[in-house]
Amino acid sequence: xxxxxxxxxxxxxxxxxxxxxxxxxxxxxxxxxxxxxxxxxxxxxxxxxxxxxxxxxxxxxxxxxxxxxxxxxxxxxxxxxxxxxxxxxxxxxxxxxxxxxxxxxxxxxxxxxxxxxxxxxxxxxxxxxxxxxxxxxxxxxxxxxxxxxxxxxxxxxxxxxxxxxxxxxxxxxxxxxxxxxxxxxxxxxxxxxxxxxxxxxxxxxxxxxxxxxxx
Amino acid sequence: xxxxxxxxxxxxxxxxxxxxxxxxxxxxxxxxxxxxxxxxxxxxxxxxxxxxxxxxxxxxxxxxxxxxxxxxxxxxxxxxxxxxxxxxxxxxxxxxxxxxxxxxxxxxxxxxxxxxxxxxxxxxxxxxxxxxxxxxxxxxxxxxxxxxxxxxxxxxxxxxxxxxxxxxxxxxxxxxxxxxxxxxxxxxxxxxxxxxxxxxxxxxxxxxxxxxxxx
DNA sequence: CGAATGTTTGATAGCACTCAAGAAGAGTGG
DNA sequence: CCACTCTTCTTGAGTGCTATCAAACATTCG
Numbered sequence: 001x002x003x004x005x006x007x008x009x010x011x012x013x014x015x016x017x018x019x020x021x022x023x024x025x026x027x028x029x030x031x032x033x034x035x036x037x038x039x040x041x042x043x044x045x046x047x048x049x050x051x052x053x054x055x056x057x058x059x060x061x062x063x064x065x066x067x068x069x070x071x072x073x074x075x076x077x078x079x080x081x082x083x084x085x086x087x088x089x090x091x092x093x094x095x096x097x098x099x100x101x102x103x104x105x106x107x108x109x110x111x112x113x114x115x116x117x118x119x120x121x122x123x124x125x126x127x128x129x130x131x132x133x134x135x136x137x138x139x140x141x142x143x144x145x146x147x148x149x150x151x152x153x154x155x156x157x158x159x160x161x162x163x164x165x166x167x168x169x170x171x172x173x174x175x176x177x178x179x180x181x182x183x184x185x186x187x188x189x190x191x192x193x194x195x196x197x198x199x200x201x202x203x204x205x206x207x208x209x210x211x212x213x214x215x
Numbered sequence: 216x217x218x219x220x221x222x223x224x225x226x227x228x229x230x231x232x233x234x235x236x237x238x239x240x241x242x243x244x245x246x247x248x249x250x251x252x253x254x255x256x257x258x259x260x261x262x263x264x265x266x267x268x269x270x271x272x273x274x275x276x277x278x279x280x281x282x283x284x285x286x287x288x289x290x291x292x293x294x295x296x297x298x299x300x301x302x303x304x305x306x307x308x309x310x311x312x313x314x315x316x317x318x319x320x321x322x323x324x325x326x327x328x329x330x331x332x333x334x335x336x337x338x339x340x341x342x343x344x345x346x347x348x349x350x351x352x353x354x355x356x357x358x359x360x361x362x363x364x365x366x367x368x369x370x371x372x373x374x375x376x377x378x379x380x381x382x383x384x385x386x387x388x389x390x391x392x393x394x395x396x397x398x399x400x401x402x403x404x405x406x407x408x409x410x411x412x413x414x415x416x417x418x419x420x421x422x423x424x425x426x427x428x429x430x
Numbered sequence: 431c432g433a434a435t436g437t438t439t440g441a442t443a444g445c446a447c448t449c450a451a452g453a454a455g456a457g458t459g460g
Numbered sequence: 461c462c463a464c465t466c467t468t469c470t471t472g473a474g475t476g477c478t479a480t481c482a483a484a485c486a487t488t489c490g
Binding site for chain 1: 264266270271272286288289290294295325328329332333335336339340341342345346347348388389390429
């Protein structure tokens with residue numbers, strides 16, 4: 001219980017009240033009113049920010065095991081939107097429960113802190129991509145990211161990872177236009193860095209893809 | 216003690232071992248070996264990420280009251296660099312102390328969680344800037360950000376905020392080239408959005424600046 | 431005064447955006 | 461099974477924002 005390298009689990013938080021919800025693609029993952037907290041059980045979603053004029057910045061991909069709404073709950077702000085990309089199954093966590101456990105202290109507070117730390121790290125790398133990488137590098141990085149998230153969620157099958165993302169989503173994640181994203185993806189595909197078919201992506205060589213991403 | 220809107224303070228964490236360090240501009244804020252945790256007491260710094268090929272992405276400005284190193288401590292990674300921009304005064308916090316208090320539970324864990332949540336929110340907005348805004352909007356947003364941080368740190372004097380940032384830093388924060396940053400800043404200055412002199416910035420109308428930033 | 435750092439400006443090239451429109455699938459209803 | 465619609469993907473042409481290169485200028489500092 002004193003080990004900083006303990007793998008993250010949330011089972012102790014959701015074990016008690018396993019209220020489940022299913023969400024269809026394109027729908028918001030969090031209900032409208034009040035603060036809410038959910039854990040992804042199955043499916044893939046995304047979190048994005050909207051600027052006043054409608055521009056959208058995708059800032060995170062949501063895979064099984066991810067917790068959504070914690071930041072909004074803690075900082076009392078509702079700036080980000082959570083949306084399902086594939087059909088999803090979510091466990092709803094009662095904020096009151098969470099609060100109780102946190103105040104009680106112990107492992108759960110530590111676990112939440114580590115979850116937040118991982119979130120900060122992911123955002124940090126995401127920022128590096130949007131800010132510093134050009135179109136090719138950014139897309140290579142995005143595919144890398146998708147591969148790694150799928151790997152740690154155990155979603156790799158027949159040497160492919162789920163890839164349910166429209167090119168518009170990829171564009172909004174990297175701050176590129178749709179057209180340029182399309183052309184750049186075609187070029188990378190022709191270079192044999194990856195191949196997308198049937199909402200799944202195949203990567204012949206992760207090493208080569210990583211190099212292309214200037215990871 | 217049960218109020219989610221309690222203002223953030225760290226005094227209970229550093230009150231016990233007020234080891235202070237001073238750092239000169241351009242120097243790393245965190246010592247080399249092992250995990251470290253410091254609180255900014257005075258001065259301004261930044262946190263940035265380095266890509267393999269040397270490109271740099273500035274991802275946060277560090278003002279008095281900010282905590283540095285928590286993410287690295289929790290996630291066991293040392294990806295980001297902390298660097299002083301002005302002379303700084305830092306309080307060094309013993310990670311063991313922090314750990315003790317967190318495990319003991321109670322207010323400090325909750326406070327750390329809120330700090331992390333604020334960090335996530337800031338990164339999220341930063342990402343929106345680097346990803347979606349063009350040069351003019353990005354720079355306007357950056358100046359807004361500087362103004363707001365100075366405000367909440369009580370650093371506004373004679374209607375000006377500290378602006379110790381070189382144009383290279385602004386460029387690396389927004390993912391722009393130095394030359395283009397310079398030309399764009401000149402244009403915005405000529406439009407009367409802000410005026411920089413003597414390492415301080417004057418903003419005639421925050422409202423107008425916000426509008427230019429498409430906040 | 432040199433040396434170093436930061437700011438400024440001009441010229442040129444290129445990556446990425448916008449506009450426009452066609453092709454390809456997926457889902458719907460007749 | 462076939463129109464029909466809708467979304468997504470794709471491609472071409474033209475523009476423009478931003479990067480790169482080069483060099484002058486200003487400031488600070490030892």
